[in-house]
Amino acid sequence: MKKYLLILSDIEQKISDGQYRPGQKLPSVRGAAELYGCSISTITRAYAELEKRHAIYSISQSGYYVVGKTEDRSVDKEDKTIDFASVLPDVDVFPYLDFQHCLNKAIDIYKHQLFTYGDSLGLEKLRHTLASHLAGYQVFANMERIVVTSGAQQPLELLAKMPFPNGNSVILVEQPSYDIYLRFLEKEGIPVSGIARTAKGIDLRQLEDRFKTGSIKFFYTMSRYHNPLGTSYSADQRKAIAGLASKYNVYVVEDDYMADLGEEQGFDPIYAYNRTSHVVYLKSFSKIIFPGLRLGVAVLPETLLETFHAYKGYSDTSLLSQAALEVYIKNGMYERHKSKICSQYAARIRLLNEAVDRYNDAGLIQISNVSSGIYVQFKLPLTVNLELLMKRLVERNVSVVSGKRFYLSDYMEREKFLRISISRTQSEKIERGVKTIVEEVDRMVIDPAARSSIT
Template sequence: MKKYISILSDIELKIREGQYISGQKLPSIRDASELYGCSKSTILRAYAELEKKHVIYSIPQSGYYVVENSGDLRHSRSHIQASIDFASASPDLNVFPYLDFQHCLNQAIDTYKYHLFTYGDSQGLETLRHTLVSHLADNQVFAKMERIIVTSGVQQALEILAKMPFPNGKKTVLVEQPSYDIYLRLLEGESIPVSTIARTAAGMDLQELENQFKNGTIKFFYTMSRYHNPLGTSYNTEERKAIAALAAKYDVFIVEDDYMADLGIDHLFDPIYAYDQTDHVIYLKSFSKIIFPGLRLGVVVLPEILLKTFSAYKRYVDTSILSQAALDIYIKNGMYERHKHTICSLYAERIRILNQAVERYNQDGVIEVSAVSSGVYMQLKLPRTVNMERLVQRLAARKVLVVSGKGFYLSDYKEHEKFLRISISRAQPDQIDEGVKAIIEEAGRGNWY
């Protein structure tokens, strides 16, 4: 099964990146089986699946060919993106699994037709939660179905956790600086008591974290253990173990936002949740970065002691039963796993190109970069003399879209670094080099006022 998925993903990636162009003949069954080191039946199965998805077509006695697409963004100059998009954090429109998920929606309507006329369970569709038990276990998150709740995106879970009381009797939310901008704005808008701790590309001061846990009134610490937004970096194993141990020692809960758990090589690291011996870690996962944001489905795995309170704050069913049923089918039939491999390969290649471009154009050390080799984000740290507003404007004039790091801090936080958050999720591979060159040129120009 894994071989079949990897072959599908590789062929789709080659088509998407233009290695196989519209109308081109694919390797024969025999040649492909030798190329991938598998049986001819495995290749036939992969080709049949690609044909079913209208990615390729067959001609009897001739072979398999890539479907010709006059609207292909890679080959029609009139459709080339006007801008180089390093700003958007949404998945690439060109890799959305439209046909696969449409099939799952149709199957969900047939399978769950009577359930669609009910309000459902506020905890989420029971069959999906059963499926999620094994799905989450792949990331070393072992939990009973009763502790899994489906939410309307991860943001709903984050809002509930910020507002609800915790059994440790504490009221302050500890956040990294920088951190997820939308959540920071929520905390400020709702006047939630907040404390901060600095996190840089080099990591976080664990001694300072212990001081905050010991002397503060921290009810929970909100953190992204891997692919941090906006830094792009991840905790190492020792840091994850240390955070879990401190939570247990000082009765502080950890809200682990593992929103991109499925991306890149860092899935080999176990989450903080895996080292939790005292039920102090709340685990969050989103499906928006793998499928599409409009699905609005997230998952929260809660310690048993928080279940009743969280459910009381959630109160009602607010997630589409149809979407949940379709996701259940999408995971069960292996489509999610296959698409995940495709996305991982795609993003890993773009990060590789990004790193190469930085090495090529940053020989004078104009910027500092966070060391990332997977995920979608990278921090480009800038000289203190740079006027961020002017830099963003200059780059926009060159049709390079970027996001200033300023918005990823609380409004009254004074010690923030000057940086750009670079996202490669919608930056096309043939644009990345040009975009990085423009950023380094503009950052090194000076004349900011």
């Protein structure tokens, strides 16, 4: 990333964190150049860009100052709820101005193309750009194997319904896993089976046995920043899964929709290790930009392309959104925004981990080892009445999500846990929220009267 963009991102983060307050004067151009170890022209460019984004303003003969927020957030600040439940991106980091610029630019560039139905595979120029973009994730594919989709949910549903070359019918899913997809599979009556995944990973011998004997069409997995565990597979586990897929002619559907929300470097997805084209790679742009964008991408093996195209049928994503995303990625705004949001989320995860260390003296809550992404698993003692705990947390203005929903209805070997999400949790509330959860769990374990029944 260019130096001025890194500086711009750092200043925006300091404004967001309150280190630079509304009306506060920023370092002089010369002072900032010394601070960041760069040229005066680099600082001038970064300050000019911040002015265009209405983050700072300049006063002649005086310097640069932080703009006060135009949106009144006083109601939100007074809100007593500690939100550990929402998975939506933080509205305070939505790239409104950037994307507005890209929308305007896209209209200028594409004009007449935006008034057609478009290619069912997606805007050709966007797919060219995505080929280069995905290579940065060690996902190498030519444009012909890249399909623009309506988020990640659409290709998951299409893949579940369509036949696969191996002739098998059962979809193998991690337990726990993405709840909306589990409900879809059950509602549609699609053959589905579960395999345990914990914060430590998966039993590869059990996975091999299921691949070998289970008539598995594909294995659905989130290799990093798993929902709801928050954990990622090790490199050895990812390599092993890729090898088992080739050995037993089982496909892997790798849902990497959280790829952009962590600071982990050098992570090669399962796709990168598979040499026999048995991996479908999925990625969404909604979690990092904003949900309403509804754009994702599927990278498909040659053997699945024709059938997938037939099931998809027609163009169903906004050409204007596609064109704007192409501009957004091409001009470097995407990488800058990714750096900003990853830094913010990682800071919140650190605060949460520190709070657990501070208050969980009895060790009754086991948390997944997570330093990036947005999810953390709070594993609870079996004696805790989960429904009663949820009720008490609501009474104390703490919103969390029960782990029950992330399992198939008939799956019996369940862990008892809360899924904690930090994507919309205000930093100043994280410690208080963790303290409240620990207090209520301690209370239910220590006081038998506080747990009238076990669920």
